[in-house]
Amino acid sequence: MGVGGCLALPWRCLVVLCLRLLFLVPAGVPVRSGDATFPKAMDNVTVRQGESATLRCTVDNRVTRVAWLNRSSILYAGNDKWCLDPRVVLLANTKTQYSIQIHDVDVYDEGPYTCSVQTDNHPKTSRVHLIVQVSPKIIDISSDISINEGGNVSLTCIATGRPDPTITWRHISPKAVGFISEDEYLEITGITREQSGEYECSASNDVSAPVVQRVKVTVNYPPYISDAKSTGVPVGQKGILLCEASAVPSAEFQWYKDDKRLAEGQKGLKVENKAFFSRLTFFNVSEQDYGNYTCVASNQLGNTNASMILYGPGAVHDGNSGAWRRSGSAWLLLLPLAHLARQF
Numbered sequence: 001m002g003v004g005g006c007l008a009l010p011w012r013c014l015v016v017l018c019l020r021l022l023f024l025v026p027a028g029v030p031v032r033s034g035d036a037t038f039p040k041a042m043d044n045v046t047v048r049q050g051e052s053a054t055l056r057c058t059v060d061n062r063v064t065r066v067a068w069l070n071r072s073s074i075l076y077a078g079n080d081k082w083c084l085d086p087r088v089v090l091l092a093n094t095k096t097q098y099s100i101q102i103h104d105v106d107v108y109d110e111g112p113y114t115c116s117v118q119t120d121n122h123p124k125t126s127r128v129h130l131i132v133q134v135s136p137k138i139i140d141i142s143s144d145i146s147i148n149e150g151g152n153v154s155l156t157c158i159a160t161g162r163p164d165p166t167i168t169w170r171h172i173s174p175k176a177v178g179f180i181s182e183d184e185y186l187e188i189t190g191i192t193r194e195q196s197g198e199y200e201c202s203a204s205n206d207v208s209a210p211v212v213q214r215v216k217v218t219v220n221y222p223p224y225i226s227d228a229k230s231t232g233v234p235v236g237q238k239g240i241l242l243c244e245a246s247a248v249p250s251a252e253f254q255w256y257k258d259d260k261r262l263a264e265g266q267k268g269l270k271v272e273n274k275a276f277f278s279r280l281t282f283f284n285v286s287e288q289d290y291g292n293y294t295c296v297a298s299n300q301l302g303n304t305n306a307s308m309i310l311y312g313p314g315a316v317h318d319g320n321s322g323a324w325r326r327s328g329s330a331w332l333l334l335l336p337l338a339h340l341a342r343q344f
């Protein structure tokens with residue numbers, strides 16, 4: 001039989017054997033309730049990993065010998081320590097109480113502990129279970145991912161803890177959607193652009209606050225021109241053409257007049273390219289500037305274009321009327337002529 005942790009001195013081990021034979025009932029014998037008022041061990045003890053556990057046993061003055069055992073190994077017999085583990089200390093050995101303490105409890109300490117006493121030459125035992133709780137911890141989670149629209153995504157979140165943590169996935173941004181999986185795995189088939197954003201894995205048990213970790217899912221899609229605006233401008237005034245597009249990754253813009261690409265830095269012209277739009281500014285519109293302009297938005301997944309017309313006052317009677325959307329003028333209804341080409 002194992003005397004794990006017991007000092008390996010021969011006489012001591014002999015005493016262990018004697019204790020076992022003469023007085024310590026082997027671990028596993030249940031407490032006989034009813035006749036045995038003592039020893040009275042406490043209920044099961046639940047502690048968190050790293051904390052200290054106190055094992056108490058109530059005795060009376062008829063008790064002549066006492067011991068605490070971990071499974072079948074003696075931890076303490078009376079005031080004598082039998083195990084080498086420095087975390088185990090004697091807390092009290094009085095006429096009424098026999099208690100030990102285990103510091104820095106770890107999961108392998110979980111299990112049955114036995115208080116064994118001898119009263120009037122009768123051995124009695126009482127058992128208490130030490131239950132060790134561990135805070136949840138996420139040990140493995142998917143990395144941030146970039147995927148083309150329509151693809152399949154599989155996210156994984158593995159967590160440990162005692163008791164086993166409950167794992168959930170939520171879609172938290174750009175718009176909180178709430179729980180979408182009550183599982184370590186989250187499968188999204190045919191992902192859409194609306195499903196991009198941050199996903200949060202949460203692992204919780206009752207031991208401590210839930211732990212969370214986030215994964216960013218980027219959904220790539222080809223450009224989509226949402227708006228193309230033109231203003232009617234008389235000669236000598238400032239004219240602006242605006243092309244708005246959404247795309248992931250962000251679109252790159254090019255401008256054409258009829259079939260000719262507009263060169264960067266052309267005199268009297270400014271092109272401002274931002275992530276979601278491109279703006280073409282004519283500082284001083286001339287007759288030659290009037291015409292059909294095409295904005296092309298592209299990224300690695302494709303391209304699309306939209307055409308709009310820069311009109312002079314000849315064609316536009318109230319040519320300075322600003323944004324076409326707000327105006328009811330008939331000429332403005334012709335605009336923009338969007339060609340949403342090659343959409344995937």
Ligand SMILES: *[C@@H]1O[C@H](CO)[C@@H](O)[C@H](O)[C@H]1NC(C)=O
Nearest residue numbers: 043044045111128129130131
């Ligand atoms: C103590 O823990 C053991 C093992 O987990 C369990 O079988 C037993 O029912 C528990 N006793 C009490 C009183 O909670």
Ligand SMILES: *[C@@H]1O[C@H](CO)[C@@H](O)[C@H](O)[C@H]1NC(C)=O
Nearest residue numbers: 004070071085088102108109
């Ligand atoms: C109790 O016994 C187990 C199994 O032998 C051992 O791993 C653990 O360290 C022991 N704990 C104490 C406090 O003695």
Ligand SMILES: *[C@@H]1O[C@H](CO)[C@@H](O)[C@H](O)[C@H]1NC(C)=O
Nearest residue numbers: 150151152153188189190191
């Ligand atoms: C995505 O999953 C569906 C259903 O499991 C499957 O039919 C389809 O081929 C998958 N698509 C890709 C790109 O793997």
Ligand SMILES: *[C@@H]1O[C@H](CO)[C@@H](O)[C@H](O)[C@H]1NC(C)=O
Nearest residue numbers: 235236237238283284285286
């Ligand atoms: C615009 O261009 C015309 C013709 O080149 C010029 O006469 C006029 O002064 C310019 N206006 C401004 C505000 O630069």
Ligand SMILES: *[C@@H]1O[C@H](CO)[C@@H](O)[C@H](O)[C@H]1NC(C)=O
Nearest residue numbers: 258292293294307308309337
């Ligand atoms: C402007 O150009 C585009 C592409 O070249 C063409 O499809 C469209 O019909 C033109 N619009 C007008 C009003 O000419």
Ligand SMILES: *[C@@H]1O[C@H](CO)[C@@H](O)[C@H](O)[C@H]1NC(C)=O
Nearest residue numbers: 256294296304305339341342
């Ligand atoms: C605009 O889209 C149409 C339709 O896909 C295409 O035929 C045309 O070449 C595109 N124009 C430019 C300037 O890319």
